[in-house]
């Protein structure tokens with residue numbers, strides 16, 4: 002488990018992380034989301050002992066990173082895929098890390114195989130594509146077989162097969178009981194990968210909740226009702242409004258019920274004898290819910306961003 006308590010990180014007059022407290026649990030993939038400059042990488046660097054907090058603390062299994070005897074065996078991280086000496090081969094890079102952490106050389110070959118770099122392992126890292134560098138970074142995170150893993154934008158630069166591979170790997174690592182903390186800007190990918198989400202904006206926690214709760218906050222969640230009976234739909238709309246549901250009549254043959262359930266709407270339609278051609282729950286996507294939740298925390302925005310906030 003990773004525990005962050007009252008963490009603040011200031012760079013000169015810039016507050017990058019502003020008094021955040023979160024617990025990242027074992028056995029789950031926790032997505033770490035937020036707009037550019039929100040403070041995700043800073044938080045991860047503090048967890049990994051690469052930056053000192055201005056105040057507060059981050060611990061891994063109850064200990065600060067700097068006090069871990071064999072850090073790579075406890076926590077593995079991919080923070081900067083390009084942080085490899087360009088003249089060194091991928092294998093030599095991993096061997097030196099393994100050596101300094103008392104990890105046997107055969108483990109290096111195992112992780113190279115696992116990330117699909119075995120046949121380029123002896124080539125110099127400067128010739129690696131972005132995707133290959135990401136794979137090498139993931140290999141270094143896995144090297145010590147750690148129970149806690151941090152990945153900062155792991156699918157950046159990976160092709161479709163690579164993105165799927167990372168997704169499955171994270172699910173597997175969590176199912177083995179490990180703590181997996183991953184930042185990403187790819188919402189559709191996160192929706193398929195994460196169990197829990199921590200969303201930050203301008204250095205503060207906006208939401209820390211299970212995926213389903215975040216999606217439930219999206220304003221597009223609605224029960225869709227279609228019927229060939231216009232008058233029947235009128236009656237149904239009236240009845241539902243009487244039960245304080247918010248009903249939107251999008252066409253003579255279609256209603257959207259914002260705060261209802263398919264069960265309740267179906268029951269009422271049956272009681273009124275209204276014939277239905279469709280009764281379905283439409284859910285917001287994570288991207289839609291995320292855009293709404295972070296609308297006020299975006300520092301660097303493009304012209305024309307649409308927000309409902």
Ligand SMILES: Nc1ncnc2c1ncn2[C@@H]1O[C@H](COP(=O)(O)OP(=O)(O)OP(=O)(O)O)[C@@H](O)[C@H]1O
Pocket residue numbers: 012015016017035036037038039040041042043044
């Ligand atoms: N070494 C540094 N010196 C000064 N300011 C910094 C430093 N590192 C980060 N910052 C600032 O702190 C804020 C948070 O940056 P951080 O990189 O943690 O955000 P992020 O959420 O990872 O963003 P992105 O999604 O763009 O990677 C930004 O305003 C950034 O400019």
